[in-house]
Amino acid sequence: MTRNGGDVVVETLEALGAHTVFGIPGQHALALFDALRRSELRYVGSRTEVNAAFAADGHARITGSVTPLLVSTGPGALQTLAGLQESAAGSAPVLGISSQIPSAGLGGGRGGYLHELTDQLASFRDVVKHARVVRHVSQIPSALAEAWEIALTAPFGPVWLEIPQDVLLAPASVPPVTSVSWSPRELHPRAELVAEAVRLLDGAQRPVILAGGGALRASGELLELAEKLRAPVVTTFGGKGNFPWEHPLSAQSWLEDWHTTEFLAGADVLLVVGSGLGELSSNYRAFRPRGAVVQIEADLGKLESNYPALGIHADARHAVRALASGVTARAVDGAAEERVLGLLASVRERLTAQDLGLEWQVLDAVRAAVPDGTPTCWDMTILAYWSWSAWDPRGGAQFSAQGSGGLGYGFPAALGVAAAVDGPVLAVSGDGGAMYGISELATAAQHGSRVVWLIVDDGGYGILREYMTDAFGQATGTELARPDFVALAGAFGVPATRSTPESLREDLAKAFAGDGPHVVVLPAVLRMFAPTHLEHP
Missing domain, CATH: 3.40.50.1220 (TPP-binding domain)
Structure with missing residues (x-):
């Protein structure tokens, strides 16, 4: 088979040092994904592009190196924006590589292409550190090396490349890529x-x-x-x-x-x-x-x-x-x-004066059950808000979505981390945030990811319920119908446990003793500790 632009992309990624890539295929990107099977790269596929972006973010943070994210044109590309925003806020070096409509249609001059946007790149310029369209196969190695270098120049951050479908399919006249030079700019103090x-x-x-x-x-x-x-x-x-x-x-x-x-x-x-x-x-x-x-x-x-x-x-x-x-x-x-x-x-002393016994009980149970050195990934949920202040990492990296504040980060990010570490990973979500990533139970089952997913089920968007009640006297739009998470996990072939505050430590410890994914569901309504910034303007 004649090598094409997709092969040059994959060869260059391997030469740059990539080992694992995340993403979802699409029509314009098929040549790129076909090239993966001729490479040594490990591919971890998600069920939505936003979750693939969160997974790439988690992988990039735990490795400290560039993690490629491969997606298709239009809707596929745009769904990565929430994840890339978090990567920008959290300085995670994610390399987004998207296909594009054929070169002749770029700029919206002709119209009629599937997934076409008049200026897809414009959607990414204000989110990532660097964005470029690659227009010829010969440009691919240099464009990828440039993006890789920028992603790893302090402050770290996401970068974005777009490659038209015809360029990915075009025969490669350049020889196989075996080495690519790159060197991030070192930022020394004066x-x-x-x-x-x-x-x-x-x-x-x-x-x-x-x-x-x-x-x-x-x-x-x-x-x-x-x-x-x-x-x-x-x-x-x-x-x-x-x-x-x-x-x-x-x-x-x-x-x-x-x-x-x-x-x-x-x-x-x-x-x-x-x-x-x-x-x-x-x-x-x-x-x-x-x-x-x-x-x-x-x-x-x-x-x-x-x-x-x-x-x-x-x-x-x-x-x-x-x-x-x-x-x-x-x-x-x-x-x-x-x-x-x-x-x-x-x-x-100030916290003790508040009625927070349940919250401390839950946090202490989680801390006691999680092995030292375990990475943890936290969604935007009340227990995560507690963890920002109260969690002792004990040698384990702690990642959360507090940079940009988007829901749904915890579980897919943990899957990305799990693809890079030997031991288990903890993910923590509320029931509202869990629904954003529930499809990734299929990813966890497919890859045997050692992720223990703690879902604190309080029947809605708990933190928003608190905010709205405090501000307006009652909450609107925060109460949610939700599935039986234990049964749903079982439908994906993932073991699950319904827990209580009293049994949480033991239930989590058993989950961590396993060699694959496990869901632990804790029905509980937690509260935040009282803020003090309002008392002292």
């Missing part, structure tokens, strides 16, 4: 900014570090810097896992608690690493720093976008390493550790 930051930190009496998602690849450097400075570390929701949860300097992640907001505001120097200090990290703009702020951020648009700071445009790894090398190590006198203990005691 020396004078590092020197000024070192001066500020060395002179600080109460330094504090706020570590965001951009610090996840700098966890070793972050630990060294915190210990040299004796600086407490608060992690953002997107930065969970970048600092040991039980470390004496860990002030954990209670960002929606006023005590933590005041703790950050009271620092005479606050070092913000890999966070834009957005809505959640600033406790809904209640944060008002009283000292100096030093912000390390790879995304130039987020630098000083919310608060004045000494802005350092750099990859967190390079900047934190430079600071750790430059600051003077301090003696261990226990003062910082006492401040952390006092903060956490105040947070716990």
